[in-house]
Amino acid sequence: MMLQLNVDILFLIFEELKNDTKSFYSYLLVNKTWCIMTVPILWRDPNIISLSDEAKRKLFDVIFLHLSKESRDILKSRGISNLFSETYQHPLFNYISFWKHLDLFFIEGLIFQGNIKGSNIFIIKNEIMKLFIKGSNIFIIKNEIMKLFINENTRFIHLYIAQNFNYKVHSIPGAEHCLSGLESFSCRSCVDQSILEGLSSICKSIKRLKFFVESFNVNINFGIIKLIEAQKNLNEVHLFNYSVTKSFEGLIEKSLIKHADTIQYLRIRSAPVTKFLSYLVNLSSLEIEFMDPWNNLNNFENFSVPNLKILRTKQVPYNILVNLIENTKGYLTEINTFYNFSYEIVNIELIIQAIYKNCLNLKYLLFSSNNSNSIIPEFETLLIKCQFLNELILLIHDHNDYAFSWDKLFIVLAKSSPISLLRFKFYSISMFNLKDIALFFYNWKNRNPMTLGICNNNSYFNKRSKNKPLEDLCEKYKLKGIIKKYIIEYTKLVDYKDFTAFN
Template sequence: MSILNNDVLYLIFKEFRNDKKSLFSCLSVNKTWSEIIISILWINPWKYLKRGNEKILSNVIISHISDKSSERPLFNYISLCKHLNLNEIERIFYTHIQFEKIKNDIFNLFINQNTKYTHLYIPRKFDYEIHLIPEAKNCFSEIEFLSCDASIDENILIGLAEICKSIKELELFVQMDNYNYGITKLIENQNKLFKIHFIIKYTRNDNSFWKVFKSSLFKHTNTIKYFKLTEKSMERNFQKICILELGGNFSNMTLNSVEDLSIPFLRILKARDAPVKFLTNLIESSNGYLVEINIYYINILLTQKIDNNKIIQTIYQNCSNLKYLRLLFKSSNILELEKLLINCKYLDGLYIDTNLGTMDWKNLFNILTESSPISRHPMLLQFLQTGRMIKEYNDLIEKYKSEGVVKKFHYEEYSGDYFDEFEWIKVKKNY
């Protein structure tokens, strides 16, 4: 029975893994609780590391390699770890001690026969050949997530390609001229690649590299469902993508490259500064599967020129199953918003960007009241706006909350995160 109780406690505490404060508050309840919570915290200890506490964590790690048994920790914390974050390891040890003197000991401590990692993070210009450590095959054979920079030693990627063949999610950063052919070998060797995060910064076009790189990706066109990229080349081969995130500069994308682009099973679309034609083509080709659309503009010139009515029209004509929408709305869009509310009967969350002046709030809420189907639950609203302007209409918003038009209201001031989740679906999505 005690084993069952511990298993139940573990499942309960695991639900709080994103609530550091609650987990830490339960550490001192009793030994059983402490052991269970420690096993959860050490799955990814880097996640809970606060700036300024690096010395504490480095001391705990070093205690595992002490020759004196009296100095060793009560728990083998390292064996609990599932996330090997070499970025954080290098950062905390370079900050507090002479890392070069104990680098071998630290890497051999983490790469051991008793630990199997699911997540691996490799820093820029990393050149320590971790794949040659004897226990590496055991440690990395079940890696599901890899984050790395194209500037790391090519031999490391080639070595990992022979060990890691079950990567589901790949996050790749490419800087100026970091054309690493080892990454293509790694991609080719995967059996279950599902998500791609492709972040390109300050690169010059190297057609030979991109040709080989894209060729390695094409092998996974049937399995990749999530694609995030920050360059303006969008391949037509990935038609089975369900989630597409475009976070780069797409304002100069040529129409020829997108006019016949089709992603028929797309369910979630996130885009920053993408041209109207590109967006409308994607939305039209989604066959009504889209349930979330998050479109954001930081380019002021684009916000002034954009034909927002065209985007709104395309949405309500093609997205009858839409649940959540984030979009720039102008005063001139009110009538189209009314049509959107009528046609998108399942719309549950609306995130309004109003960075081009004041919104006619009274008219907006009248539209929400008159155009929303009677059967629909009250709307969840979130605004990107200055606090001063929102506060002026606080009484009006409270009025519509009391009348059941608005269920939950949240506003935030301008931030640098262009793809903030809708406040009410940050914890869990049901689709």
């Protein structure tokens, strides 16, 4: 009984540490029990970390060792015999049975390429490369490897189908058992329609769907429509490059309406062509990224999201954003809004007003602004009214001659921040001077210590500078108990997500 308890506790501990793959490898060597418990966790998703070409070669070798005698005989009958050594034997564990995330693009990459991100180097052993020149041999080997993954002994929760994939995975014996428990599915619109139609008859429990629409693919893929409609509890939907043909978009949106009761998370990269968003009354998280500035925005008019808790937008016209915020019912706890201010005119004051009038329960705010100092009074009102705010990220685009008054903003932050607000992240191109932020630290005394992130690419704070004045200042106030933890980045910000990655 005590042994069972210890194993159960170890399992819970390993589950918490599962993302620490470096440490996990050492656990394998502790004893037999630890090895048996860690191997299934490590092999759930071998593609979760970036693998070197050498690692991919070894992984392919391990996969190949799982081939049955029947599969080996099939390969040998085709003249593919030098893949096997005289000491051929099955691995100690059936590693493939532990896989839960099946990425068919990754699997094809192991077979055909050394680097699935773009290299054309074969990873298969040099002595057998010539066998892959012949298309028939490629197909035979691929066929036998696919049977290793799709069978009665495996059960996947995530499936990603590669671009232009045309292998009938749903027709492989054991596919119904293997794929019926899928919870997450990703594919592209150029995938063979019959494959998606076949999966729609097997997979009914998909909760998370990612669908990539290629701009060059103008044909309607009715398979994805059938797959969407077949689901019983579709909860999370991501639509990428979602701007091809209005008829295709309209069909997808209509199929999503049928899941209005269950969809809680939606991410889109184009304005909708129908008013389907109005039907998704249970949305709790909405992410909108407009790739095309000439979107038709009529379907955003009078759009209400009463239960929305998380709103993330990128390059969404400010009037649409204001309308979205005003049509929530006070449940928003996170707002993440980004503009690059290259082309569009954005009324930042109206956005801030909409936030403090409608989002009193706000806890997290990522806010990008131009360098207009007129936002500071409105921002102070936001700090006073949003008393639950605990994390603030500011991206100030002050790249012209009219500099932003960081000193005034820091005074407002020190004076009016609610007691819950202890996490700050700042990004600017020209950046504030040391005197401004030193005053911010000084005025923060008698408050709980803050966690601070700063990102800029200004030469004054060059990382290779000998004096490192900003680090020295932060370290000084860390010793005084004003700062709990800080991180400073000097690389140019490419996207707002680069900055939110700071912990």
